[in-house]
Amino acid sequence: MLQVALQCRRGDFTLDVAFEAPTPGVTALFGKSGAGKSSVAQLLAGLWRADAGRIELDGQLLFEAAQGLCVPTQQRRVGYVFQDLRLFPHLNVEHNLRYGLKRTPDRSSAIGWQHTVELLDLGALLRRRTAQLSGGERQRVALARALLSQPRLLLLDEPLSAIDTQKRNELLPYFERLRDELSLPIILITHQFEDLLRLANRVVLLEAGRVLAQGALPELSLRPEMRSILGPEASGAVIEGIVERIDTASGLATVRIGSSRLLLPATGLSHGQRVRLQLLARDLIIATSRPQGLSVRNQLSGVISSVADDGEHNVLVGIDAEGVTLQARITASAARQLHLRPGLPVWVLVKAVSLQGHRFS
Amino acid sequence: MHFQLTPAEFEALRISLSVALRSVLCSLPFAIAIAWLLTRRRFPGRLLLDTLVHLPMVLPPVMIGFVLLLLLGVNGTVGGWLYRHFGLRLAFSTNGAALATAVMAFPLMVRAIRLALDNVDAGLEEAARTLGAGAWDCFASITVPLMAPGILAGAVTAFAASLGEFGAVITFAGNIPGVTRTLPLALYSALQTPDGEAAALRIAVLALLLGAAGLLASEWLARALRRRMGR
CATH class of the missing domain: 3.40.50.300 (P-loop containing nucleotide triphosphate hydrolases)
Structure with a gap:
């Protein structure tokens, strides 16, 4: 050391x-x-x-x-x-x-x-x-x-x-x-x-x-x-997981993170690898009920742990999602309209294409 | 006019080359050390050293010869001591002529080497040290090879200047045929002799050829060195 x-x-x-x-x-x-x-x-x-x-x-x-x-x-x-x-x-x-x-x-x-x-x-x-x-x-x-x-x-x-x-x-x-x-x-x-x-x-x-x-x-x-x-545009939670499945037909990899799973592009990944990825706070979407009929591939259920001001018109929402802590950056008006507050159960949505897995051992 | 050199003129050529060679070889290590000190070290008295080294460029050569005579003549402080203890007599000897030319050419040599040293990236020396090289090792394996073209340029310039030095040599070492009579002194002596113009012309042409050959050789060497260093 x-x-x-x-x-x-x-x-x-x-x-x-x-x-x-x-x-x-x-x-x-x-x-x-x-x-x-x-x-x-x-x-x-x-x-x-x-x-x-x-x-x-x-x-x-x-x-x-x-x-x-x-x-x-x-x-x-x-x-x-x-x-x-x-x-x-x-x-x-x-x-x-x-x-x-x-x-x-x-x-x-x-x-x-x-x-x-x-x-x-x-x-x-x-x-x-x-x-x-x-x-x-x-x-x-x-x-x-x-x-x-x-x-x-x-x-x-x-x-x-x-x-x-x-x-x-x-x-x-x-x-x-x-x-x-x-x-x-x-x-x-x-x-x-x-x-x-x-x-x-x-x-x-x-x-x-x-x-x-x-x-x-x-x-x-x-x-x-x-x-x-x-800076706010480039920050977001970094999480580690393991590639559980590669689906060559869809070009997507399934990555297990804690007890939840995320789909992301399989480029450069192989089965069984440890990967790291960053979920940019500005890319995350929060829903108060389970959404239907969306193209978004990843939906994680969780509970809001914190809501903090982040710049003039935005808030930073912390979410405990099945053992993983995430941060979402949304407008203050959206947070008001949805009555977001700590303890509220929510769904976190993120598009598969916005994610990139990095091999990490 | 035929161009047959007399034995005395050959002698002057030989002495010129010998004096210049001794002068360059003896002053080169000091010039490298002082150039290094002036470029890479900050110490009290640095400006004084810098001035001292450059003084011969601005003082009359005869005066330099006179100062050398005062210091190193057989009755001088340092010269007397050298003579009593080692039987070494510098004034009016070939070595004395070499010393006088060395002092005169020293600033030129230091300048050329300093310029080369300024262009050696100190970062490369740092890199060498992280790779396990001590101070001397680093100097010998990195600094000197990288400034080799500058050292060569300095040596050639000093050699050429030594061939031409007149005032300091004649004052400190005299104009003794076969001992200290170099080409410029022989030229001067020829001009002092009745009907000496032909001899003077021969010596002048000889000096010209020598100078041109030296410049060509140094240019060729410098190119070869630069090629070797991949630049």
């Missing part, structure tokens, strides 16, 4: 964070740009020194301000994939990859050359100059270089930000494999919610150099702090 508590000042910017990251697992630092995410990564790597606090990684102290202890960067064994990648331009791909490998203190490499080259499909690129690589290839080389240095902690700074959607979908499986194969803490810095859905076991919300909240994504997705980062 990585335990971090750090305070420092640099000019106007003050950073004061404390969080934990499990070994193994992906802990995402999530926040807008300028929240201090990259600063935390630099502090963890020892490229910058905090004024106070401590960093402990799997029982070893890397930094302890009170004792004046600060393990230098080159001895920390932190694999850092920088946002701008920083491949060495004067070395070819193979020598870039070997740079860290050659400098590991113990020769018994847990992360092998052959395995890494295969995992990231780099065999054909080894002789190339870094200038001849595409964006996605550069990304994979940077990742492999960090892995081959035999890190005990992996820092991924916006690993998918510079990449278009199609390339993202090609690269995400690599990251998913890493998460599932490596037994080390991975810190994922991102401002993309989709990265959280697909990769994060744990989320730390950062804003203006402080930790707003931390925990598992489904729980955090309901918190006002997450809404303030995502």
